[in-house]
Amino acid sequence: MSFGKNLQFLRRLRGNMTQEDLAEKLNVSRQTISKWELDSVQPEMDKAIELCKLFSCTLDNLFREDMSASSDAYTDLRVETVPAFRYIKHAVISTEPESDAIDRIISIARQYDVEDPHIIGWDFSNLTVEQVNVFNMHGYEAAWILPKGVTPDGHEIYEQAEHKYAAVHIEDPFGDPFVTIPNGYKTLMEYMRVNGLEHTDKDVIPCFETNGDTMDIYIACK
Secondary structure: OOHHHHHHHHHHHOOOOOHHHHHHHHOOOHHHHHHHHOOOOOOOHHHHHHHHHHHOOOHHHHHHOOOOOOHHHEEEEEEEEEOOEEEEEEEEEEOOHHHHHHHHHHHHHHHOOOOOOEEEEEEEOOOOHHHHHOOOOEEEEEEEEOOOOOOOOOOOOEEEOOEEEEEEEEOOOOOOHHHHHHHHHHHHHHHHHHOOOOEOOOOOOOEEEEOOOOEEEEEEEO
């Protein structure tokens, strides 16, 4: 763990705040911020508390955690307004449901001559304790964002209104997916916390991932 690296990470989450910007807010010199980030000195308690207030974190977060773990894997942290869309979805519960759910959605899209469908997905949580603990299953739900004028027969059509999401880009999500993707969610939630953004699940898909060689993760905001 490194206080200095954590401070750099928090500046990045706060819209790439510069050392000069942070120094001005804390009424210290830019050189002081630089020394903190190099771990050559640490702030006095009053300045540490100011940092916690500014970045909505705790002293434990700041000094004892590795908040910047794998942070270089994540870029383009942002707030994005996702336009209204229509979609169909398909859920699979198994030990490895993601590919099955996505493949099913792709096959439906190809029936309508769409070779490169816009697919998103999210964890499907309606599982029994037995399915999770005994059979080691989990659920995944894939959805096809329908192009204008396409209405697949025999499928329930869902609609979502325009909504605000916090988002992050992952360039290589599947190099080490069981680490990279969960840390992507962690990084995005840290970004939301630092910037005062609250999660919502009212009348929207609460969070989702885009499908492809790269990935963007979205979390709905109030």
